[in-house]
Amino acid sequence: MSPAGKHACTLLDVATHAGVSEATASRVLAGSRPVGDALRTRVLASASALAYTPNPHARALARSRDASIALVVHDVTDPYFSEVARGALEAACEAGRTVVISDTGRHLGRELEVVRRARAQRVEALVLAGSGSADRGACERLGAELLAFERSGGRAALVGRHLVAGDCVRPDNVLAGRLLGGHLLALGHRVVGVVAGPDGLTASDDRLAGLLAVLASGLPSGTAPAEVHVRAGAFTRDGGEAAASELLALAPGLTAIAALNDQMAIGALAALRRLGRRVPDAVALCGIDDIPVARDLAPALTTVRVPMVELGRRAVGLVLGEKVHTRRDECLDVELVVRQSTAGAGTVKEAR
Amino acid sequence: MSPAGKHACTLLDVATHAGVSEATASRVLAGSRPVGDALRTRVLASASALAYTPNPHARALARSRDASIALVVHDVTDPYFSEVARGALEAACEAGRTVVISDTGRHLGRELEVVRRARAQRVEALVLAGSGSADRGACERLGAELLAFERSGGRAALVGRHLVAGDCVRPDNVLAGRLLGGHLLALGHRVVGVVAGPDGLTASDDRLAGLLAVLASGLPSGTAPAEVHVRAGAFTRDGGEAAASELLALAPGLTAIAALNDQMAIGALAALRRLGRRVPDAVALCGIDDIPVARDLAPALTTVRVPMVELGRRAVGLVLGEKVHTRRDECLDVELVVRQSTAGAGTVKEAR
DNA sequence: GCGAGCCTGGCAAGCGCTTGCCGGGCGCAC
DNA sequence: GTGCGCCCGGCAAGCGCTTGCCAGGCTCGC
Numbered sequence: 001m002s003p004a005g006k007h008a009c010t011l012l013d014v015a016t017h018a019g020v021s022e023a024t025a026s027r028v029l030a031g032s033r034p035v036g037d038a039l040r041t042r043v044l045a046s047a048s049a050l051a052y053t054p055n056p057h058a059r060a061l062a063r064s065r066d067a068s069i070a071l072v073v074h075d076v077t078d079p080y081f082s083e084v085a086r087g088a089l090e091a092a093c094e095a096g097r098t099v100v101i102s103d104t105g106r107h108l109g110r111e112l113e114v115v116r117r118a119r120a121q122r123v124e125a126l127v128l129a130g131s132g133s134a135d136r137g138a139c140e141r142l143g144a145e146l147l148a149f150e151r152s153g154g155r156a157a158l159v160g161r162h163l164v165a166g167d168c169v170r171p172d173n174v175l176a177g178r179l180l181g182g183h184l185l186a187l188g189h190r191v192v193g194v195v196a197g198p199d200g201l202t203a204s205d206d207r208l209a210g211l212l213a214v215l216a217s218g219l220p221s222g223t224a225p226a227e228v229h230v231r232a233g234a235f236t237r238d239g240g241e242a243a244a245s246e247l248l249a250l251a252p253g254l255t256a257i258a259a260l261n262d263q264m265a266i267g268a269l270a271a272l273r274r275l276g277r278r279v280p281d282a283v284a285l286c287g288i289d290d291i292p293v294a295r296d297l298a299p300a301l302t303t304v305r306v307p308m309v310e311l312g313r314r315a316v317g318l319v320l321g322e323k324v325h326t327r328r329d330e331c332l333d334v335e336l337v338v339r340q341s342t343a344g345a346g347t348v349k350e351a352r
Numbered sequence: 353m354s355p356a357g358k359h360a361c362t363l364l365d366v367a368t369h370a371g372v373s374e375a376t377a378s379r380v381l382a383g384s385r386p387v388g389d390a391l392r393t394r395v396l397a398s399a400s401a402l403a404y405t406p407n408p409h410a411r412a413l414a415r416s417r418d419a420s421i422a423l424v425v426h427d428v429t430d431p432y433f434s435e436v437a438r439g440a441l442e443a444a445c446e447a448g449r450t451v452v453i454s455d456t457g458r459h460l461g462r463e464l465e466v467v468r469r470a471r472a473q474r475v476e477a478l479v480l481a482g483s484g485s486a487d488r489g490a491c492e493r494l495g496a497e498l499l500a501f502e503r504s505g506g507r508a509a510l511v512g513r514h515l516v517a518g519d520c521v522r523p524d525n526v527l528a529g530r531l532l533g534g535h536l537l538a539l540g541h542r543v544v545g546v547v548a549g550p551d552g553l554t555a556s557d558d559r560l561a562g563l564l565a566v567l568a569s570g571l572p573s574g575t576a577p578a579e580v581h582v583r584a585g586a587f588t589r590d591g592g593e594a595a596a597s598e599l600l601a602l603a604p605g606l607t608a609i610a611a612l613n614d615q616m617a618i619g620a621l622a623a624l625r626r627l628g629r630r631v632p633d634a635v636a637l638c639g640i641d642d643i644p645v646a647r648d649l650a651p652a653l654t655t656v657r658v659p660m661v662e663l664g665r666r667a668v669g670l671v672l673g674e675k676v677h678t679r680r681d682e683c684l685d686v687e688l689v690v691r692q693s694t695a696g697a698g699t700v701k702e703a704r
Numbered sequence: 705g706c707g708a709g710c711c712t713g714g715c716a717a718g719c720g721c722t723t724g725c726c727g728g729g730c731g732c733a734c
Numbered sequence: 735g736t737g738c739g740c741c742c743g744g745c746a747a748g749c750g751c752t753t754g755c756c757a758g759g760c761t762c763g764c
Contacts, residue, residue, distance in 0.1 A: 008472050010750055021714045026752060033753090036712065053472040057418065058750030060409040061719045068452065076441065077434045077644070086429045089455040098469075100420065101453045103441040117450075120360050120405040237648070266648050273650070292429070296589070296618050298625070298650035362720055373744045378722060385723090388742065410720035413749045711760075719752085726745080732738085 009050045018046035029054070056098075060122070065153065068098040069125040069319065070118040074106045078236075078263060079291035080308060084129045084159055087312025095320050097124075104130055108138040115145045118154070125155045125319035129312070131235060132161040134200025139163065155319040159311050160203045167328040169314040171306040173203055176288050177210025179304050179336040180258050185219050187342060189256040189284060190226045193247035195264045197235040204235070207260045207288060229254065233264045240264025244271040255283060256342070262287035262294050262303055269297060269341075284342040288334075299340035307332050361402045370398035381406065408450075412474070417505065420450040421477040421671065422470040426458045430588075430615060431643035432660055436481045436511055439664025447672050449476075456482055460490040467497045470506070477507045477671035481664070483587060484513040486552025491515065507671040511663050512555050519680040521666040523658040525555055528640050529562025531656050531688040532610050537571050539694060541608040541636060542578045545599035547616045549587040556587070559612045559640060581606065585616045592616025596623040607635060608694070614639035614646050614655055621649060621693075636694040640686075651692035659684050 015025035020039055028035045028043045029052075035043075046052075060066040071088050073081040085101070092099045100123070104110040111130050118126050126149060133139055143164035146156050156166035160173075184192055194211060197204025208230070218225040229251045233243035240259055244267065247257065257272075259265035265287030269279060277283045279299055287294065290305035314330055367377035372391055380387045380395045381404075387395075398404075412418040423440050425433040437453070444451045452475070456462040463482050470478050478501060485491060495516035498508050508518035512525075536544055546563060549556030560582070570577040581603045585595035592611055596619060599609065609624075611617035617639030621631060629635045631651055639646065642657035666682055 011752095012750075022751080023715075023753080024713055027713090030752080034712075039713080053469075055413070055750050056473055057409045057412040058719090059752080061407070061413050061721090062750075062752040064719060066409065071453075075438075076428065077431070077438045079429070079431075082429045082434045086427075086455060089428065089453070090457075093454070098452050098454075098473075100450050101423075101441070102445070102450075103438060105442075117405075121408055121450075237644075266645070270648055292589070293618070293645050296622055297648070363722095364720075374721080375723080375745075376743055379743090382722080386742075391743080407720050410749090411722080413751090414720075414722040416749060706764095708763085709761090711758105713756105713758090715754105715756080717752105717754090719750105722747105722749085724745105724747090726743105728741105728743090730739100730741080732740100734735105734737090 008053050011052070011054065014043065014046045014050055014052050017050060018042045064122055066121055066123045068100055068123055069127060069316065070114070070121075070123045071099050071101045072104060072111060072114050072126070072128045072130055073101070074104050074130045076101075076103050079293065080261065080263070080289055080306075081129055083291070083308035084312040084315075087309035087314075088127055088129070088316050089312070090309075091313040091316035091320075095316070097320070106130075108133050108135060108142070112138070112142050112145060115142065115149060119145070119149045119152060122152070123154060125157070125316075126166075127157050127159065127312075127315045127319060128161075128166070129159040129315070130161070131197075131203055132201045134198055155323070157315040157318045159315050162202055162329075165327075167318040167330075169311055169318060169330040169332065170203070171311065171332050171334050173206030174210035176304040176306065176334045177207040177212070177260075178214045179210075179334070180286055180288065181211045181214030182219060183286070183302070183336060183338065183342065184256050184258060184284065185214065185223045185226060187256070187284065190224065191251060191254040192226050192228055192256040192258060193244070193251060193254045194228060194230045195233045195240050195243045195247065195257060195259040195268055196230050197260050197264075198232055201235075204232075204260055211258060211260075227251075233259070233267070235261050235264060237263045237267040237270075240267025241271045242267070244268035245275070248272075248275060248277070257283055257285050259285070259287045262289045262291045262301060265294075265301055265303070266297065269301075280340065280342050286342050290337055294337075295339065297341070302339045302342040303337050305335045305337050307334075360405050363404070363406065366395065366398045366402055366404050369402060370394045416474055418473055418475045420452055420475055421479060421668065422466070422473075422475045423451050423453045424456060424463060424466050424478070424480045424482055425453070426456050426482045428453075428455050431645065432613065432615070432641055433481055435643070435660035436664040436667075439661035439666075440479055440481075440668050441664070442661075443665040443668035443672075447668070449672070460485050460487060460494070464490070464494050464497060467494065467501060471497070471501045471504060474504070475506060477509070477668075478518075479509050479511065479664075479667045479671060480513075480518070481511040481667070482513070483549075483555055484553045486550055507675070509667040509670045511667050514554055514681075517679075519670040519682075521663055521670060521682040521684065522555070523663065523684050523686050525558035526562035528656040528658065528686045529559040529564070529612075530566045531562075531686070532638055532640065533563045533566030534571060535638070535654070535688060535690065535694065536608050536610060536636065537566065537575045537578060538573075539608070539636065542576065543603060543606040544578050544580055544608040544610060545596070545603060545606045546580060546582045547585045547592050547595045547599065547609060547611040547620055548582050549612050549616075550584055553587075556584075556612055563610060563612075579603075585611070585619065587613050587616060589615045589619040589622075592619025593623045594619070596620035597627070600624075600627060600629070609635055609637050611637070611639045614641045614643045614653060617646075617653055617655070618649065621653075632692065632694050638694050642689055646689075647691065649693070651695075654691045654694040655689050657687045657689050659686075
């Protein structure tokens with residue numbers, strides 16, 4: 001079938017077949033300039049007759065702008081990131097874009113390198129779903145690189161973090177913290193341990209700020225403030241397990257542990273189990289994100305639902321959407337999901 | 353710094369700076385032909401002085417071969433696929449390749465389309481980690497497309513499935529099934545429910561075959577065969593939950609459930625919990641894959657460890673490795689991991 | 705009725721890199 | 735000493751597509 005020499009057919013084939021010039025064919029297919037109806041239909045017909053597929057490299061070269069979007073995550077196997085990636089992939093696919101993905105393995109160096117490459121490759125858009133870093137210097141270098149990327153005409157979006165350049169889309173982290181704090185206070189907890197993320201990450205800092213604000217000041221209903229102990233856990237399961245162990249040693253009297261993400265809550269659960277502290281009877285436990293497996297843990301994990309897929313979709317939406325002059329910052333709503341890990345019989349209860 | 357007009361510097365810049373022709377510069381950088389030492393060093397020096405980055409599109413266009421590899425998964429949020437993706441990404445990164453990823457959302461149509469696009473784009477390699485399909489027609493079309501892809505010079509590898517074209521790397525699925533069967537028999541289970549994957553998927557069929565073979569014939573040690581009930585569960589958590597519910601209704605007397613992957617085991621666990629059947633006391637439960645969360649479930653899940661990351665790495669290794677004439681089929685070893693979900697006090701025990 | 709201006713098609717010059725081919729310079733064998 | 739062949743550098747022709755510019759024909763205004 002078809003000439004089918006070495007390549008799928010080229011624009012020239014289409015143009016010839018339709019009896020027009022290559023330029024005209026290009027214009028109708030790209031819609032870059034109005035073309036008369038007669039020709040347009042002829043070209044379109046020829047294109048589909050020949051099953052024409054434009055060569056993306058030629059196009060990228062000519063336009064010096066690649067039509068794919070680069071997605072950077074810290075760890076694909078982390079449910080949070082894979083959900084975000086899922087959303088980004090869906091949106092990109094719907095927009096007909098291909099996405100090149102990189103996994104930094106939580107290395108900042110890799111992140112910088114990837115952004116640099118994205119710039120060199122002149123991809124049209126960049127979505128950074130890495131969780132950021134406390135390292136000022138690294139952040140500045142990354143920011144500078146991102147700025148350069150934008151100045152060279154690319155679009156960038158950050159998921160759940162701020163930088164000197166790029167639009168931002170994030171969950172309402174402060175609210176997430178407040179919700180957890182309010183929930184724990186209302187349940188009567190007065191000594192709570194917090195498994196935080198790495199210092200300096202907006203995601204962790206904001207969640208922590210919201211949580212502490214509520215915990216430290218009590219509820220409007222008159223509920224008294226609580227004593228709080230904080231340990232950082234790197235946002236990973238193992239980090240959470242370690243941090244929870246320390247907390248338990250440090251403050252044996254605590255009746256609740258709030259992990260700032262679900263992965264760490266899973267780790268904390270393991271620590272509690274290992275130490276023989278029953279959840280929620282002896283210690284209540286909660287997380288943030290509502291990763292899919294949260295509901296299948298035993299006890300099912302109380303958490304704050306973060307629209308992870310939507311974060312990914314929006315991020316892609318931003319970088320593909322029309323260019324606006326001000327930097328955007330979208331904040332997505334979150335919602336408390338109460339399950340068994342904070343609701344057991346032994347939990348101290350108070351009138352609401 | 354540097355001319356820095358619109359683009360990062362080009363090969364021509366390097367050549368000029370080094371005082372050689374573009375062709376020579378190209379050859380030393382690509383190593384496509386020996387070049388005298390003097391020139392070589394000059395060129396290399398200029399390249400690094402100018403921080404030269406080759407334009408991948410120009411290269412792809414000229415070579416009519418893209419240096420990136422396409423990775424296709426059915427669902428990035430499924431831990432199995434994200435682990436595989438992780439391995440593939442690592443390997444690709446080490447080999448200096450970029451990877452463009454597509455998530456088919458478990459739609460066969462998308463899969464076909466993606467392969468087609470990979471061909472049009474002339475990517476150098478394709479890694480298909482989709483789990484296949486029972487739909488003969490779809491498989492044939494996909495196989496044909498893959499064949500065309502290979503004939504056009506691309507390399508393809510399949511993870512955990514066979515097709516008319518492409519190398520294959522997979523876990524020892526039959527062994528995985530046998531291990532589970534042997535384990536359950538040894539524990540004394542004589543009525544077992546099996547939550548299988550979709551019919552027609554090699555991964556499911558092989559696991560099932562291994563499991564049934566052992567279950568139906570007993571152990572060499574003289575352990576008697578078991579009565580088996582099978583229900584398919586689509587390899588998803590929800591499918592597993594539904595299938596397990598059916599099994600329990602169908603054969604209330606079963607003392608063990610073997611899910612053919614961990615996701616379905618998680619679903620089955622939920623079903624058991626909902627029905628008030630304690631695990632492992634009333635019903636033992638086990639899965640296959642050993643996804644990271646398996647050990648954090650309560651009870652921790654007995655399963656068969658599948659080297660998921662390694663599957664991804666190998667797949668990339670195959671497509672990037674030297675071209676050999678025969679189709680390869682790598683089978684990776686698996687290992688039984690016994691945890692609490694089959695080890696509770698109430699489990700019927702027999703001498704080993 | 706005629707010129708100004710607009711609309712639309714085509715020409716051709718690239719985008720940055722690779723590669724087939726040519727040719728100059730050198731070493732070697734006879 | 736001369737001829738042959740080899741090694742390595744350069745020339746230039748693309749890879750497939752986009753786009754600035756030009757020109758022909760049209761419409762419209764005066």
